[in-house]
Amino acid sequence: MKSKTVKIDALARVEGEGGLTVKIAGGNVTDVKFTLYEPPRFFEAFLRGRLYAEAPDITARICGICPVAYQMSSVHAMEHAFGVTVDGPLRALRRLLYCGEWIESHALHVYLLHAPDFLGYEDALRMAKDHGPVVRQALTLKKIGNDIVTLIGGREIHPINVRVGGFYRLPTKQELQGLVERLKWAVDASLQMVTFTAQLPFPDFERDYEFVSLRHEKEYPFNEGRIVSNKGLNITVPEYEQFFTEEHVAHSTALHSVIRDRGPYLVGPLARFNLNFDLLTPTAQEAARAAGVVRGVRNPFKSIIVRSVETLYACEEALRIIKAYEPPERPFVDIEPRVGVGYGATEAPRGMLYHRYTLNDAGLIQDAKIVPPTSQNQKTIEQDLREFVPPRIALSPKKLTWQCEQAVRNYDPCISCSTHFLRLQFDR
Numbered sequence: 001m002k003s004k005t006v007k008i009d010a011l012a013r014v015e016g017e018g019g020l021t022v023k024i025a026g027g028n029v030t031d032v033k034f035t036l037y038e039p040p041r042f043f044e045a046f047l048r049g050r051l052y053a054e055a056p057d058i059t060a061r062i063c064g065i066c067p068v069a070y071q072m073s074s075v076h077a078m079e080h081a082f083g084v085t086v087d088g089p090l091r092a093l094r095r096l097l098y099c100g101e102w103i104e105s106h107a108l109h110v111y112l113l114h115a116p117d118f119l120g121y122e123d124a125l126r127m128a129k130d131h132g133p134v135v136r137q138a139l140t141l142k143k144i145g146n147d148i149v150t151l152i153g154g155r156e157i158h159p160i161n162v163r164v165g166g167f168y169r170l171p172t173k174q175e176l177q178g179l180v181e182r183l184k185w186a187v188d189a190s191l192q193m194v195t196f197t198a199q200l201p202f203p204d205f206e207r208d209y210e211f212v213s214l215r216h217e218k219e220y221p222f223n224e225g226r227i228v229s230n231k232g233l234n235i236t237v238p239e240y241e242q243f244f245t246e247e248h249v250a251h252s253t254a255l256h257s258v259i260r261d262r263g264p265y266l267v268g269p270l271a272r273f274n275l276n277f278d279l280l281t282p283t284a285q286e287a288a289r290a291a292g293v294v295r296g297v298r299n300p301f302k303s304i305i306v307r308s309v310e311t312l313y314a315c316e317e318a319l320r321i322i323k324a325y326e327p328p329e330r331p332f333v334d335i336e337p338r339v340g341v342g343y344g345a346t347e348a349p350r351g352m353l354y355h356r357y358t359l360n361d362a363g364l365i366q367d368a369k370i371v372p373p374t375s376q377n378q379k380t381i382e383q384d385l386r387e388f389v390p391p392r393i394a395l396s397p398k399k400l401t402w403q404c405e406q407a408v409r410n411y412d413p414c415i416s417c418s419t420h421f422l423r424l425q426f427d428r
Contacts, residue, residue, distance in 0.1 A: 032382040047368040068101040069348030073355040081342025089328045098222040099318040100148025105349035106311040111138030117406040118200040166332030190312035198291035206298040211271035220279040238343040257376040264379035267351030269306040284313040300410040337363030
């Protein structure tokens with residue numbers, strides 16, 4: 001068989017600027033490069049010298065789709081450094097804010113970015129011509145998530161109401177009650193979302209991943225927990241860098257993450273689901289089983305079902321929090337800066353997000369380290385393609401390219417925000 005190269009200069013329907021090259025010779029995949037060529041943004045560098053209180057607003061600008069994740073990881077790290085614990089209604093409001101982000105992000109990915117792959121459409125606009133009600137439901141669901149973020153966070157993109165120790169302003173019970181009927185609709189819509197995704201055609205593909213996520217003893221993980229895996233890892237967040245390391249690769253402006261002495265791993269919905277299935281609501285568990293996904297699912301293409309199950313969970317969790325909410329006396333707890341190192345990890349829609357800050361006695365940031373989910377998944381994405389492509393080499397160039405893109409979009413890679421069209425090059 002002649003050698004050939006699948007080269008995708010710009011991946012469509014992902015957040016940011018990335019490409020893909022797969023080289024094939026003699027029926028084997030000889031090289032895979034998931035190339036992130038968006039210019040480095042140097043957030044870790046320009047956090048240095050900034051006051052700890054600025055970190056939530058600065059890190060939120062890293063992503064327009066998942067700013068809450070960056071804010072939550074940063075505030076948890078700062079509070080860890082200063083020996084502060086935020087609990088009660090303030091902690092619950094943080095979970096509610098995270099619910100909003102999961103709902104809007106998952107609805108965007110499932111319906112508008114990934115479903116077109118399974119149904120054979122170039123994009124959601126073309127899909128809408130034949131599936132108008134589905135797309136309208138997606139937009140309504142996403143709007144509900146955005147409105148939760150707006151109410152708790154102050155605005156829907158890059159929220160401004162989050163601070164170390166809590167919030168600047170608290171929502172009233174009446175304001176939260178205004179979301180209840182819409183969230184009840186969202187629960188029903190999410191159930192339909194699970195049914196819709198379960199009926200999509202899935203390639204026959206599984207791998208023996210090491211799944212990594214947070215694990216909390218009492219709740220499906222958003223903000224807190226230990227870092228665990230299905231292969232024996234069970235550590236505290238401050239131990240992260242003892243077990244994980246980053247490697248520079250020439251073809252990417254993002255670092256590749258690996259578990260020391262073990263290699264690539266997978267973070268995100270599939271990892272959370274497999275490691276925390278028992279902590280989903282009974283309704284979400286039942287919906288997952290009916291959709292044919294249970295703990296142990298290893299087909300990355302079925303992550304679209306898992307995202308739908310997580311959306312259902314987030315809607316139910318939001319309703320639970322609103323029902324139990326009693327405003328605290330103050331919107332935040334007091335912070336007293338001190339010398340220290342703080343660690344934080346939360347579960348962004350795309351997977352675990354790690355922050356570490358070194359601070360001086362004035363609360364100024366001396367050093368910062370941020371490890372996003374996509375950089376943790378890069379190496380696993382490349383490994384997927386090494387195994388996914390060989391049985392499909394005989395496909396036409398167009399179909400093989402399409403399926404390679406779809407395999408990357410399983411991870412909803414968040415490079416930033418991009419919906420531009422593909423430029424393809426095929427070398428035989």
